[in-house]
Amino acid sequence: MKTIGLIILRSLRQHLLSTTITALSIALAGGLLMSVWVVKVQSQTTFTQVNTGFDAVLGARGSKLQLVLNAIFHLEASPGNLAYSDYEFIKRHPAVKLAVPIAVGDNLRGYRIVGTGPELFSDVEYVPGKKFTFATGTLFNPAAKEAVLGDFVARKLGLHSGDTFHPFHGLIYDENNQHAETYLVTGILAPSNTPADKVIWIPLHGLQTMTGHDPRAATDVSAVLIQLRSPTAGFMLDMLYNKQGNRLTFAYPIGAIMAELFNKIGWFDQVLTLISSLVALVSAGGVLVAIYNSMAARRRDIAILRALGARRRTIFSAIVLEAAAIGLLGMIAAFAAYAVILTGVATVIRNQTGVLLNTWAYNPVMLWAPLGMIALCALGGLLPAWKAYRTDIADNLAPVS
Amino acid sequence: MDAAVRPNAGPMSLLSISALQKSFRTPEGERKTIVDVPAFTLAAGQQLALRGESGSGKTTFLHLIAGILAADSGSIHIDGRDMAALGESGRDRLRAESIGYIFQTFNLLQGYSVLENVMLGMAFGRGSDRDHATAMLERVGLSHRLQHYPRQLSTGQQQRVAVARALANHPKLVLADEPTGNLDHRNARDSLALIRETCRENGAALLLVSHDPGVLAAFEDVQDFATLNRADQEAAR
Numbered sequence: 351m352k353t354i355g356l357i358i359l360r361s362l363r364q365h366l367l368s369t370t371i372t373a374l375s376i377a378l379a380g381g382l383l384m385s386v387w388v389v390k391v392q393s394q395t396t397f398t399q400v401n402t403g404f405d406a407v408l409g410a411r412g413s414k415l416q417l418v419l420n421a422i423f424h425l426e427a428s429p430g431n432l433a434y435s436d437y438e439f440i441k442r443h444p445a446v447k448l449a450v451p452i453a454v455g456d457n458l459r460g461y462r463i464v465g466t467g468p469e470l471f472s473d474v475e476y477v478p479g480k481k482f483t484f485a486t487g488t489l490f491n492p493a494a495k496e497a498v499l500g501d502f503v504a505r506k507l508g509l510h511s512g513d514t515f516h517p518f519h520g521l522i523y524d525e526n527n528q529h530a531e532t533y534l535v536t537g538i539l540a541p542s543n544t545p546a547d548k549v550i551w552i553p554l555h556g557l558q559t560m561t562g563h564d565p566r567a568a569t570d571v572s573a574v575l576i577q578l579r580s581p582t583a584g585f586m587l588d589m590l591y592n593k594q595g596n597r598l599t600f601a602y603p604i605g606a607i608m609a610e611l612f613n614k615i616g617w618f619d620q621v622l623t624l625i626s627s628l629v630a631l632v633s634a635g636g637v638l639v640a641i642y643n644s645m646a647a648r649r650r651d652i653a654i655l656r657a658l659g660a661r662r663r664t665i666f667s668a669i670v671l672e673a674a675a676i677g678l679l680g681m682i683a684a685f686a687a688y689a690v691i692l693t694g695v696a697t698v699i700r701n702q703t704g705v706l707l708n709t710w711a712y713n714p715v716m717l718w719a720p721l722g723m724i725a726l727c728a729l730g731g732l733l734p735a736w737k738a739y740r741t742d743i744a745d746n747l748a749p750v751s
Numbered sequence: 752m753d754a755a756v757r758p759n760a761g762p763m764s765l766l767s768i769s770a771l772q773k774s775f776r777t778p779e780g781e782r783k784t785i786v787d788v789p790a791f792t793l794a795a796g797q798q799l800a801l802r803g804e805s806g807s808g809k810t811t812f813l814h815l816i817a818g819i820l821a822a823d824s825g826s827i828h829i830d831g832r833d834m835a836a837l838g839e840s841g842r843d844r845l846r847a848e849s850i851g852y853i854f855q856t857f858n859l860l861q862g863y864s865v866l867e868n869v870m871l872g873m874a875f876g877r878g879s880d881r882d883h884a885t886a887m888l889e890r891v892g893l894s895h896r897l898q899h900y901p902r903q904l905s906t907g908q909q910q911r912v913a914v915a916r917a918l919a920n921h922p923k924l925v926l927a928d929e930p931t932g933n934l935d936h937r938n939a940r941d942s943l944a945l946i947r948e949t950c951r952e953n954g955a956a957l958l959l960v961s962h963d964p965g966v967l968a969a970f971e972d973v974q975d976f977a978t979l980n981r982a983d984q985e986a987a988r
């Protein structure tokens with residue numbers, strides 16, 4: 351085995367350029383395959399678990415998914431408003447433990463401004479056992495023009511406690527739509543790795559009464575975030591709002607609604623996985639071609655080794671293991687490619703949603719992808735190994751006297 | 752008794768050949784006999800030179816003895832084992848354990864260091880022994896070139912590496928095919944002396960083929976390959 355190891359090492363070195371190029375293509379393929387897989391699994395796991403501490407969302411009649419994306423993930427436009435009385439009704443409903451109203455409609459340089467009540471920060475555990483805390487400063491005064499910023503948006507906008515800003519009207523940033531009000535930043539939230547990190551939180555009343563907003567909607571809210579007393583309460587309210595009523599939408603349970611989204615875009619994952627698998631297959635084919643094309647140059651060495659007493663199966667094994675070794679080198683580099691790709695993807699997802707993917711959390715793909723790729727490369731080595739196996743010693747030990 | 756094993760033909764015979772034939776198919780599709788040796792023996796420790804012109808089948812003859820080629824018919828007994836009766840794997844093993852081969856073009860592995868070349872000469876037989884490989888290279892005067900690559904050596908030095916590799920595994924038989932064919936006169940003389948001396952020191956028999964009168968003159972024991980090989984005689988008629 352030591353001898354085979356030496357033969358493999360020397361062969362890899364002798365064909366360094368093709369070894370490097372082939373290993374790099376494997377690295378790219380492996381990195382891509384692992385990234386696609388991990389992003390798929392991680393985003394699905396993360397997004398179906400993110401509920402920022404709420405069980406359901408009540409909003410205007412429309413799509414449940416749009417409601418969840420708007421109220422929990424702060425993406426998408428609001429499907430519409432609901433009257434303050436609707437909020438008060440559900441707040442007092444015996445099945446409801448906590449109801450927190452939110453209002454949207456303004457932004458600060460593209461980052462969403464959300465109006466809400468102080469109970470979001472004092473009463474809600476965004477994950478079990480964790481409440482929002484402040485990195486600096488304190489909570490806003492509900493009656494004042496004050497704001498609290500998520501960690502991500504504060505860093506992006508370079509705002510600190512004590513700074514002031516003017517909100518802009520609408521969810522899309524337009525510099526011509528600046529509101530006259532001046533808001534004072536009273537605190538920056540500690541990172542929560544939830545969508546709350548990319549939101550500028552202001553008092554509910556502040557957003558409702560911003561200059562330029564329709565005075566008739568001054569008491570309306572965009573959605574109500576709800577904590578239920580029990581899971582059965584969710585089905586009861588689902589019946590009340592979605593089946594018996596036709597004015598509002600009760601989105602429950604949040605995780606299942608997000609899972610539906612992933613089911614809808616499941617084909618996209620499959621396409622990406624298929625493309626990655628094809629790239630992996632082509633890379634393994636590259637190993638075959640690289641070794642096969644170098645067979646002419648290797649024949650003399652093989653003949654010499656055979657003349658020294660190496661058996662055919664030793665040569666065969668050496669070539670197959672060399673192909674596997676190229677796969678191994680490629681897959682070691684694939685983890686670097688994976689880190690680069692996933693860091694990029696995670697940054698984009700973080701920028702868009704505020705949710706941080708756990709890129710280095712163990713995923714079975716980190717085991718089966720390298721093993722599969724190495725096996726595929728070894729398989730690619732079979733044909734050149736067969737050619738090496740059949741190399742005639744005498745014909746390749748010139749000259750003949 | 753194992754069919755491939757039989758007592759040596761003579762009392763001191765290391766190599767014993769009888770009715771050995773090998774033919775090849777010509778491009779025209781006819782079979783042409785290259786080697787047809789009715790009988791040949793070499794005693795243990797004997798040093799014999801075979802005289803023969805280029806293309807006379809000398810290399811084929813050595814390849815048959817080394818088990819690199821399989822004979823069409825006949826037997827080749829080396830140290831009591833019939834090379835012709837062994838399967839390819841058995842021939843590989845016998846070659847690795849009992850035969851050292853010095854080629855005209857040395858056939859060193861260019862991607863391996865001098866030391867690795869010698870160690871590989873041992874690896875497929877009784878196993879690599881770094882100390883012994885180093886000692887062999889020291890014996891041929893290359894202790895300062897262990898980590899060099901063949902391309903970094905002179906032709907004479909490459910020849911010495913080939914000698915060290917052929918003898919590293921304590922072979923009972925050393926085959927040398929025009930071993931000085933690529934060397935100048937002085938190097939050829941020195942190299943030949945080294946081959947003969949190291950074979951003697953290791954107790955190995957030496958079967959050398961050459962057409963060079965200078966080389967042949969150094970041997971007490973010289974035989975014409977043409978008188979040995981009936982195929983050669985047929986061709987000459």
